[in-house]
Amino acid sequence: MLITSLANPTIKMLRALRQRKARDEQGRYLIEGIRLVAEAIQCNAPLDMLIVAPELLTSAFAHELVANYAATGGRVLTVSAAVFASLAEKEHPQGIAAVGRIEYTALESFPMAQVGWIALVEVADPGNLGTILRTADSAGFSGVILVGATTDPFDPAAVRASMGALFSQRLARADWGHLVAWCRAHGIGLVGSSDRGALDYRTATYPRPLVLALGSEREGLSADQLANCDCVVRIPMRGRSDSLNLAVAAGVLMYEVTRHDDF
């Protein structure tokens, strides 16, 4: 059955998922485009359904993806091009999306990591968050811990920027005190990043596993939070600027942590 009405109640619920409030209420989010949907399926990300607009979907690879998903009992919602466009963020939608289920892992359920995790305290920009997920995956980290009032990793901009790393990285939410207690209970090193850090990031010895903590784009980590860290590293600034973009700083530090790994 092809859904052609923009006012269809299911479509209205799905369209609302662009907004964080609806994502939080429904516990679901949208994954758009062939590449991301394929990556979600391959990573066994928990999905509610696929949404397909046959008029728009020309890729044979994508059609096979949908057929395989349906063959294993997955639900496929078939919609008109106009209905799909009303859900899509992309200008030229490819005609395939998935509805993912939002799942966070409890810190206590994190399997121990070889390298460690990133903790982001009150990060505001979903593009930064998605980019950090992507880099964490590439650098060999295992997950991202969101502390305090952060932006939503299931925001369409974060999903897009993560380039699929959202489906392979573990995600947790914790308050700062909980994070510190978890690190101490398990012998996990807590390394902060700050322009006031005592250690040049190039000279620090990074414990394993570790949590690398970064503060918000505007404020960084607070003095109390820095005092909880086992060490605080800084990236030298040679020019006029006093800080790096958060995702760039996270990238430089993550690659430094795994610098001596054989990969």
Place this chain on the structure above:
Amino acid sequence: MLITSLANPTIKMLRALRQRKARDEQGRYLIEGIRLVAEAIQCNAPLDMLIVAPELLTSAFAHELVANYAATGGRVLTVSAAVFASLAEKEHPQGIAAVGRIEYTALESFPMAQVGWIALVEVADPGNLGTILRTADSAGFSGVILVGATTDPFDPAAVRASMGALFSQRLARADWGHLVAWCRAHGIGLVGSSDRGALDYRTATYPRPLVLALGSEREGLSADQLANCDCVVRIPMRGRSDSLNLAVAAGVLMYEVTRHDDF
């Protein structure tokens, strides 16, 4: 004289500067907000005028900035809050903007650099370009060379992301052949970045000065371009992803190039 009409011809010309076509035609661009305008003035960036909405501008620092600019013969356009909002990209405009003049430096006029420059080939995203300018400034590079059909460094998103580095970094445009010839004529090392690079970026010896060349977000550098490079480095990828965000990759590489500098 306070401009209150949205249809004022000067205002219409300035409003058009949001579009690249108008920026290219007028050779001017908009700089918005107290911090960026202050940075532009401090860096002696070439400015046509300031635009001020007294109803919106509450900062004493900004008022002093405007008074000093006017005292040295600078032109100040005074507009109503509604007119200012029609020019502004920010949701809560601070009531100050500047009109900058677009200037590129010819490669041949670049002063020799201690570290070097970044070359971006067909970079598409203005946020990435602005972030790379910001990182170049912080890591100790001197400028960015735009090769081929790249996005506009004077796009509002690039200006914002550069956090003022647009005013301290030199900018050039060149085609690839010109860039290669310039490097050879001046003994400048040309280092490419690619996931097919022969050298792990951690083991490479970086010449001085150098041009660090990165390709577009989608395509990277072409085989021909890679063949022109003195060496090609790669950043190891440990996870599922086959690439990093361009601005993150540029950041990791720029900080590697200056890793052994004493700063």
